[in-house]
Amino acid sequence: MTQREWLDRDFYAALGVPSTASAEEIKKAYRTLARELHPDANPHNTQVGERFKAVSEAYAVLSDPAKRKDYDRTRRLFRSGAFARTGFRPEAGTTTTAARAGSGGFDFGDLFGSHSPFTVGDPLGGVGDVLGDLFRRAGTRAASARPRRGRDVETETRLSFREAVAGMVLPLRVSGPMVCTSCHGSGARPGTRQRTCPHCHGVGTRNRNQGGLGFGEPCDDCRGTGSIVDTPCPDCQGAGIGDRTRTISVHVPPGVSDGQRVRLPAQGEPGLAGAPSGDLYVTVRVDPDPVFARSGDDLTVTVPVSFAELALGTVLSVPTLDGQISVKIPPGAQSGKTFRLRGRGVAHRGAAVGDLLVTVEVAVPPELDHEAAEALRAYARAEETSGFDPRAGWAGKR
Known part of the structure; x- marks a missing residue:
């Protein structure tokens, strides 16, 4: 996902929710659309497949609080014409490479720092923080390609009063994204392998100019991963991750109280690029007892x-x-x-x-x-x- 796409795409519209939607509303809209548009339910329909991909990309940004905050503030910045009001123009001869954060040349963190004219009377509440962080994250490799621990997942279960006091092993059905069991997360059809992207040479980023500014953006061809899958896995459509329902055993300790959470390590969403999975937190709700x-x-x-x-x-x-x-x-x-x-x-x-x-x-x-x-x-x-x-x-x- 490139910064330009952040500016051009309306992720809220893709999910059919307003920009003020809560995290729970966004999650509910995504699950509804994912069921309707999943490739397994619409075989041979490429248009539905593209829509499914767009919905997944929108949810990947809006479900992450930090990404959603950057997305909202960055779009608000460019729509407001903040660049035009400052009168900023890149110096002649400024190269795209120098414009990348961390390259030793032009640094957005310096441009929007405490002594920059961009921060004076900034109506957007910290333009420098947004763009400085945004372009530093671009770095030498796309953020989406970096190893990143999977997100924690929360769910609830309900026990009787006596079950909670005695403790028990509870079978729990959980639905959500998991590493594809067919390709084991590679995204390639079993028996095939990924290959290094020839356009970014496995780095995951390419340099572009936009309106006179230099951007280090994720490579469009490999989507910032540095690798290309020629023959996608038919089960996960090359994503390496798919939604599925599984049953896991939850060991509820004796004496658990109402509202207490039980942590299951590495049972949350899968990590990216080989990073560990997140944790699953099960909140226990205890029914009252008629006697005790x-x-x-x-x-x-x-x-x-x-x-x-x-x-x-x-x-x-x-x-x-x-x-x-x-x-x-x-x-x-x-x-x-x-x-x-x-x-x-x-x-x-x-x-x-x-x-x-x-x-x-x-x-x-x-x-x-x-x-x-x-x-x-x-x-x-x-x-x-x-x-x-x-x-x-x-x-x-x-």
Whole structure:
């Protein structure tokens, strides 16, 4: 992708999204178009193949935050006529080679530096930063041809509360770009090889003049890779990378909490020019449990009890992750009191096990039959005779 193409092409229009589109909207538009225009779904249709290539190129720029920022600011710069307003003209005899950043001659980083007239009242917010970085990246080889680590990929999965506490091995289906399994990323049909580009001699860049300015741009013939594929791989159309769906095993550790991410090294998008793949991050969403809640590594459970059970004392059967356990409630325990059962909570690998916190709470019957109501009135009278006042000392009462 040359700098001239950055100026001439509208990547937003290629994807059918506005320039204000979010990263998620751009990704969604690309996936929709990629499915419609994929060569496998449109065999022998060269026009659709060219459209698929244009959509892929647009997504490659707009999905990368740094590239998208450079693309937007560079197009805004040239459309605004910033060069014409400065009155800048290259010196006679300035060669294309000298105009390349890092060549020892004319340097865009110096031209747009802090003492340059281009930065005075710059309405674009740092023209020098844009072009200085842009042309330095052109360097002696196209940025697209340099080894570059693949991008990290994020996805989500949902577990039940008990699955998250216990941990599990989860089969996860992932769709996205992967190294072509037929050509192993070379882009050449199996049994054939790439050859060195005869126009750039494997460097990946060629020198051009545009409006009196010298540009070191990626070679059009090899697209900045330095190599040419004469017989493209039929599975990936010579790209070396293709979209496919695969199933991978995700080891979710015991005790994972809602929103926690699990990292799978080298399971993200493939790298360029032999660079390593990115990582896959799986965000775990945990469904609530009807019985248990969680506080750090402790499990919490609320057990409904009757007034008589708390007043007289009782033994409760309380659920745990492993079954039932008996808990002795002493006479006179108050509603809302919490009992701690050691080692019955969440277990983390290599860490201490949390506790189970059992809270007792009085359940009041919504209705009473005649016999129960009379018995309760008799108890109330006996309670009053004994001198018990539940609100004694409350709110200043004596």
